Amino acid sequence: MNKVVHIPAFFEPVGKEKTIKLPTGEKKKGLFGGEKDVTRKETRWEQTGWSDSRIDSQRLAQDLAEAVNQLNEEGFDVVSVTPITSGAYDWAYKTGTFVGQGEGGYGYGYGYGYSFTNSLIVTAKKRA
Template sequence: MNKVVYIPAYFEPVGKNKTVKVPTGEKKKGFFGGEKDVTKKETQWEQTGWSDCRIDGERLANDLAEVVCGLNNEGYEVVSVTPVTSGAYDWNYQLQSGGAGNNGYGGYGYGYGYGYSFTNSLIVTAKKSA
């Protein structure tokens, strides 16, 4: 008996470093006699979104390890792990007028195009051990 498991890949998070004030737990007397928290500046990474082209390889490896461990515990032996790839592209083309005095004759065009592929998911095939 065989079993097939689909493991989706996720894009990696993207972000930036941000400087924030973090309380130290200490208090100090304020100018008018009150107490206020003592803070220090720290740089922390803040997620701003998700990549549109880079896969979170570490998460995918952990997800694969979890599936393989689960299959082994159920008495299956992994036969193959097959990556599934997807792709994305973009392009643009513009035609501009040209010629003497921009009268519309003798124009030229320009543009660009690119494409790339990425791992979309993994398919794990396993066989029941005897």
């Protein structure tokens, strides 16, 4: 008996470093006699979205390890791990005419494409 498991890949989180002020719990006297919280600056990474081209390979490896362990516990041996790829692309083409040049024109274009691992297919066979 065989078993097939699909493991989806997820895109990598993207973000930026952000400086925030954190209270230290201490107080200091203000200019006009009032008390003021003492703060310190700390830089933290803040997620702003998800990559549109980079796969979170650490998460994919962890998900694969969990799937293989689960299959082993159920009495299966992994036969193969097959990556499934997807792709993305974009292109543009523009034309125009030269002003004051009479009959004549120009055009240019560009295009790009790339592929990425969309998921993994794990095939396993029941131990005899």
